[in-house]
Amino acid sequence: MTKQSAVVPEAVAPEAVVVTQPGATVPASSPVFPYPPLKAAVGLPIKKFLQKQEISSGGRVSSWDEHPSALGMFEEIVSLSKGKKIVMFLDYDGTLSPIVDDPDRAYMSKAMRAAVRDVAKLFPTAIVSGRCRDKVYSFVRLAELYYAGSHGMDIKCPKFNKGNKPALFQPASEFLPMIDVVSKLLAEKTRAIRGSRVENNRFCVSVHFRCVDEKRWVELAMQVRSVLHDFPKLRLTHGRKVLEIRPSIEWDKGKALEFLLESLGLSDSNDVLPVYIGDDRTDEDAFKVLRERGQGFGILVSKVPKESHATYSLQEPSEVMDFLHRLVEWKRLSGKGHPRV
Numbered sequence: 027m028t029k030q031s032a033v034v035p036e037a038v039a040p041e042a043v044v045v046t047q048p049g050a051t052v053p054a055s056s057p058v059f060p061y062p063p064l065k066a067a068v069g070l071p072i073k074k075f076l077q078k079q080e081i082s083s084g085g086r087v088s089s090w091d092e093h094p095s096a097l098g099m100f101e102e103i104v105s106l107s108k109g110k111k112i113v114m115f116l117d118y119d120g121t122l123s124p125i126v127d128d129p130d131r132a133y134m135s136k137a138m139r140a141a142v143r144d145v146a147k148l149f150p151t152a153i154v155s156g157r158c159r160d161k162v163y164s165f166v167r168l169a170e171l172y173y174a175g176s177h178g179m180d181i182k183c184p185k186f187n188k189g190n191k192p193a194l195f196q197p198a199s200e201f202l203p204m205i206d207v208v209s210k211l212l213a214e215k216t217r218a219i220r221g222s223r224v225e226n227n228r229f230c231v232s233v234h235f236r237c238v239d240e241k242r243w244v245e246l247a248m249q250v251r252s253v254l255h256d257f258p259k260l261r262l263t264h265g266r267k268v269l270e271i272r273p274s275i276e277w278d279k280g281k282a283l284e285f286l287l288e289s290l291g292l293s294d295s296n297d298v299l300p301v302y303i304g305d306d307r308t309d310e311d312a313f314k315v316l317r318e319r320g321q322g323f324g325i326l327v328s329k330v331p332k333e334s335h336a337t338y339s340l341q342e343p344s345e346v347m348d349f350l351h352r353l354v355e356w357k358r359l360s361g362k363g364h365p366r367v
């Protein structure tokens with residue numbers, strides 16, 4: 027038995043199992059992913075089990091003062107965008123579709139699809155998801171969008187650098203065979219844990235525990251770790267009741283955002299306003315990039331106030347849809363569909 031501590035989320039705003047080294051302090055409010063590198067944690071026994079932590083984005087905070095509603099601040103937002111070209115980045119699960127138990131049934135509504143289609147007519151729009159790109163495309167079904175699947179490790183642009191051909195960018199392609207092997211091993215190892223589910227997202231793998239009895243979360247995390255022990259080039263992160271296994275490369279949704287801006291030929295322009303909407307920890311990488319660039323802003327989708335690199339908030343996908351509607355309406359009224367305000 028190895029020695030490690032697992033931190034499991036509180037019931038109210040639950041979203042992950044975090045495995046740490048014994049003695050390691052995981053600040054309850056840390057907005058940054060608190061795993062030690064996988065290698066350091068492997069080989070240490072379980073010491074302690076449940077500890078409450080807010081997880082899906084940053085730690086929980088007491089009010090929305092830091093991240094006011096993007097609907098409430100809509101006038102301010104559009105005034106910020108005066109003379110600028112808006113570029114939209116949208117996460118999928120929990121942002122465009124509600125969180126549901128079965129990941130294969132996380133459909134977006136027709137109304138949401140229509141809202142995204144309308145937005146994409148007016149602004150370049152990308153979907154940035156942890157899902158396999160084909161899978162997220164099968165949910166969204168809008169060919170005119172840009173898609174970044176596998177947490178940005180699988181990017182498809184309708185056009186690239188003003189050329190006409192669709193282009194693919196897959197910085198982790200060498201990991202494909204390894205991910206396949208690991209996905210099968212994980213499925214085997216976790217089969218006996220009722221409710222668990224392994225989802226092969228092509229360049230990464232998700233191990234879901236939303237439907238696993240809480241008493242077995244640690245057992246599941248241990249099984250995952252035991253598989254990963256033999257794959258030091260992979261790392262473990264987590265999202266909303268899901269453990270995510272992915273290549274240890276310097277690539278995330280933030281890097282994908284920058285890549286997409288570059289491929290749109292908009293990277294160096296001061297008159298570009300990227301807006302990223304997302305609900306999960308992995309979206310924080312993109313929010314952070316926008317903060318660091320001092321360009322555009324992030325919108326966190328969450329029912330509870332959290333620490334986040336986002337600037338604004340929306341409570342749930344229905345509010346995301348309202349926001350998209352307002353953006354379209356405002357643009358139509360102000361610019362008659364021209365790409366600049």
Ligand SMILES: O=P(O)(O)OC[C@H]1O[C@H](O[C@H]2O[C@H](CO)[C@@H](O)[C@H](O)[C@H]2O)[C@H](O)[C@@H](O)[C@@H]1O
Nearest residue numbers: 118119125126127129132155156232236266268
């Ligand atoms: O980046 P995202 O598009 O938000 O993808 C992150 C994970 O999303 C999916 O899992 C989440 O949504 C499921 C359906 O609502 C839910 O059952 C699960 O508990 C959530 O974690 C997707 O299935 C994962 O592969 C992605 O990693």
